[in-house]
Amino acid sequence: MPGLGISFGRGGATTFQQDLANADCIVIMGSNMAECHPVGFQWVMEARERGATLIHVDPRFTRTSAMADTYVPLRAGSDIAFLGGLIHYLLENERYFHDYVVHYTNAPAILREDFQDTEDLDGLFSGYDPETGKYGPHTWQYEGMDGVVPAAGHKEVFSEPGAGGHGKVRGKHITEVPRDKTLQHPRCVFQVLKRHYARYTPDVVSRICGVPKELFLKVAKTLCDNSGRERTSAFCYAVGWTQHSVGVQYIRAAAIVQLLLGNIGRPGGGIMALRGHASIQGSSDIPTLYNLLPGYIPMPHAPDAQRLAQYIHNNESASGWWSQFPKYIVSLLKAYYGDAATKKNEWGFHWIPKLTGDHSHMSTVANMADGQVKGYFVMGENPVVGSMNGALQRKGLQKLEWLVVSDLTLTETAEFWRSAPEVLRGDVRPQDIQTEVFFIPAAAHTEKEGTFTNTQRLLQWHHKAVEAPGEARSDLSFLYELGRRLKKLYADSREEKDRAIQALTWDYPTKGPREEPEAEAVLREINGCTVADGKPVSGFTELKDDGSTACGCWLYSGCYADGVNQPARRKPGREQTWVASEWGWAWPANRRLLYNRASADLEGRPWSERKKYVWWDAQRGRWTGEDVPDFIADRPPSYRADKGDRGLDVISGDDPFLMQADGKGWLFAPSGMMDGPLPTHYEPLESPVPNFLYGQQCNPARHEWRRKDNPMHRAWGDPRYPYVVTTYRLTEHHTAGGMSRWLSWLSELQPELFVEVSPELAEEAELENGGWCTVYTARGEIECRVLVTERMRPLRLGGRRVHQVGLPYHWGYTGRVHGDSTNDLIGFTADPNVSIQESKAFTCNLLPGRRSHDRRAAFGWEPWPLPPGVVEVPRDLEGVGPPEQPPQDKE
């Protein structure tokens, strides 16, 4: 979510699904919304009925395309070129929303003299360190600034030497950043942006994406015609954008388009991030992610967070909302450690474990395969089907001492030791696998209570309908019981390392015949309270940094305001305005449409009557409107910060993005991104073509796992793997299948894995509709049925034809319906910002017929060598790229 977080300040969809109905144009890209979010898609259809234009850009023609006014086929992995083309178009033709851009974005900010763009360095920005393969953001700063603390993303880079700050809180001079409101200064963000995208012309877009020039121009024109004072356009995306080695920059590119068009913070505008799980937004907000604490508070890194003061210094901003950081971290520590957290012991800060690098899922699995992990908890997950390189995941599980799987049924992960392909084939014998496995039956959503946070940041409480069957229990109950036992086991310890578990507050009230913990008590802790009397706080503005408040997640503070379970509110939609503020509760502070100060002009008046949403009520001296204003409620539009101002005083009346250090939407990201301040077109790690724009082929800061059990193809044009492949979901299944492949109703509708190919490719590869096909990569091979369809079409890139194939990924080796796992084909590679893998664009080959060998690199198969006369080509310019890694595979 840093793509949205860095651009606007918060890592969540800027709008809500119902608001899509107000759009005049909707661009869906990187998502097949009609099939993957069918019920949400009704709001897109509603917009269409009101006259909106729908554009779908996707490698595959889907039901979303069928409903669109314009369908644009493009090459998987080329979206930044397309979006960059849009940016180029609206800058060149002066179609941007001038007043919005000048006042609400950082377009006028002037950058340092030593900043160098990818246009200057053939695909690199300044600040690249060839030793580490990482960027330092020092040269990306605003002129005269001592470092801008980003509202999201990687803040730890600031603690590095030379990153500014010099022992003081950073961002003190934000009000003094030189700005050129005429946008003419050669080093202002606006001009830098113009130069950066100068070569992303319609011809180049066509050449890289395979999109006919006229079609591209039609999209650009439609989008511009439907943006401005009177009209707004929205973007919808899903994991078709995130799962790339440069995925976060895809979203950044859309953010730039929407900021330039003035579509953020306004009804019918925004960027709708479509998440794929009931509470995937929630599991980032209250993260089970290695690098975050609740509320996007970064986990401390060992080198620069030995003391609380140092840690706070590295995360606190002198200006903007993150000036409040100390209140949030201290209140969190009070929630965790209760009375044991005192000022003297820095509120127990040293008990929080420290990071030393990337500890994300793929790194963990690689370490697991190398025998460095003893125990693994998998709760409601099925990584051997749902994660890339499934065979390597299984290899990891085999090396564990113990594995705990909590799920509704016996997933492939629970049964890896007896029915995995390599076991059935005889490569691995169950009696040689020493892993102990515990299966804990989980309670279903109807058997427990709690909140899900949906795709629009909305918390909705689900009530318990019945008791869970047999020994099935909620994960809440399991964790509570496990925690109680561990506290007991460590109760008598005198070791310093055991102080944290001893201090951890764990006294949740229980109820019911099984004495299960009350979820509402946990929600109360998340909301926060005043320590002295335990009274719930009404919101995060009441939190303190003196230990007098405790709060489990500042961002969710207010969800239990007045002692009321706010997410359980269910006033029927038809009895409310269309914003429906009394249904559930949205973070932050029940705001449904974020940055909505931007729906009004400089003076606080709606930009137009048609797009009225939040405005300044001069008589009452307050912001008011359809929604909770996303601004300091009584700060007039005319307010201007003074030179010496700090904290929230820096937010001027025309700073709608109040989470940001400068209150502006970031066209250019002076910090927070690991792979550059502006989105740049790089090819996927496996591509059919060289990078048309730069010598640098791939994202220079990407993560790679160079291992024998994770082989990669030639960077481009690998004759062994000539076709582009992209993966996707079906309406009738849910991710790795744990909640769908066991149900007869759903399995009957989609019983079998298939590959979608165009008639042209079917002819070339001698595939027959309904027949068998083997799809293979260097990682492994799978078999599936062939679906020959015109929905897939070959693309023309310059003179050459590129074929793409599509593969759903829901099947595995257990369940009511079985099939090979598509994710066995995918390698470990990742975006450097979020460590998400590249599963939406890679290369493969196809053979008619069933697989003959069932080979997998993780279990010893070596891919064939390149044919004679064909040599490897580099992914990077000389001296660039991920550093050489020590061989990790000990076999």
Place this chain on the structure above:
Amino acid sequence: MGLFALFSRWPLLRQLRNKDSTALGETAMSARSEKLAPRTVQADKVVRSICPYCAVGCGQKVYVKDGRILDIEGDEDSPISRGRLCPKGAASFQLVTGTHRVTDVLYRRPRAMQWERIPLHKALDMIAERVKQARDSTWESHDDKGRTLNRTLGIAHLGGATLDNEENYLIKKLFTGGLGIVQVENQARI
């Protein structure tokens, strides 16, 4: 039954008489179907819930009778879903009541060829002991430069994104805040 009565029950005639152009109303009914009622009317309570599949967040009504779920339907009060459910949401009745549900705690010994049943409390004891053992034997208090780490890389966690916020909160609190496990990960990354 007289001939006239029989004739007047002819569906086409009824459809014309009732001006029911779609034939979805009364004219489509037989004597049997007129008496049918949805099983949801038997429910002794209706519990409000949320669909557990994708992130649209559709409202669900769970119909319960005698402690058993009769049916799950869309909640027309929801301003987001307005009563609708997709194929997955509509199948959630089978998800929660289907025969695929495993309701015993299962244990697979090292090198064993099959599962065996064990009681939940025993499994919890065993898991707690293993956590302690793995944690204690892989504890890193400092790195080689003497900097505090206070952590273990010997245990890892992967959680689904269909867990409740309250559950995720306890995972992070217990594993990271209490036990020093840093490799706590989620579907959101995948």
